[in-house]
Amino acid sequence: QVQLVQSGGGLVQPGGSLRLSCAASGIIFSINTMRWYRQAPGKQRELLATITSGGQSNYVDSVKGRFTISRDNAKRTVYLQMNSLKPEDTAVYYCNSNVPNYWGQGTQVTVSS
Numbered sequence: 001q002v003q004l005v006q007s008g009g010g011l012v013q014p015g016g017s018l019r020l021s022c023a024a025s026g027i028i029f030s031i032n033t034m035r036w037y038r039q040a041p042g043k044q045r046e047l048l049a050t051i052t053s054g055g056q057s058n059y060v061d062s063v064k065g066r067f068t069i070s071r072d073n074a075k076r077t078v079y080l081q082m083n084s085l086k087p088e089d090t091a092v093y094y095c096n097s098n099v100p101n102y103w104g105q106g107t108q109v110t111v112s113s
Contacts, residue, residue: 001026002024002025002026002027002097002100002102003024003025003026004022004023004024004095004096004097004102004103004104004105005022005023005025005104005105006020006021006022006023006093006094006095006104006105006106006107007020007021007022007023007107008020008021008107009093009107009108009109010108010109010110011110011111011112012085012109012110012111013111013112013113014085014086014087014111014112014113015084015085016085016111017081017082017083017084017085018082018085018109019079019080019081019082020036020079020080020082020093020095020107020109021077021078021079022034022036022077022078022079022080022095022104023075023076023077024076024077024078024097025076027097027099027100027102028099029073029076029097030053030073031053031099032053032097032098032099033050033051033052033053033097033098034050034051034069034071034078034095034096034097034098035047035048035049035050035051035095035096035098036048036049036067036069036078036080036093036094036095036096037093037094037095037096038089038091038092038093038094038109039091039092039094040088040090040091040092041091043091045094046060046091047060048060048062048063048067048069048080048093049063049067049068049069049080050069051069051070051071051078055071057069057070063082063089066082066083066084066085067080067081067082067083068080068081068083069081078095080093080095082109085109085111086111087111087112088111089109089111090109090110090111090112091109092106092107092108092109093106093107093108093109094106094107
């Protein structure tokens with residue numbers, strides 16, 4: 001069955017860094033466009049970053065220059081490197097595949113001093 005298993009996240013001080021991982025099984029990972037989203041309390045889920053099967057990436061303006069999405073097809077894993085974190089980055093973060101449309105379990109990221 002399809003599984004997207006997330007790891008990473010946690011509590012970090014403002015200005016700090018975290019890396020999220022999302023390991024996929026049950027999908028043809030190499031052909032999938034992968035995405036990272038986040039959802040803050042009381043807000044809608046927000047698309048942050050996309051990486052195509054060919055490795056092209058794009059970002060929402062609020063994270064551009066701070067976050068980097070990458071993938072390792074051999075490990076069937078997509079990553080989100082988050083630098084210069086701000087309190088407003090606090091949210092539950094989700095990875096997503098498009099074929100099929102499937103979600104990771106979510107990972108809490110809290111940015112606070």
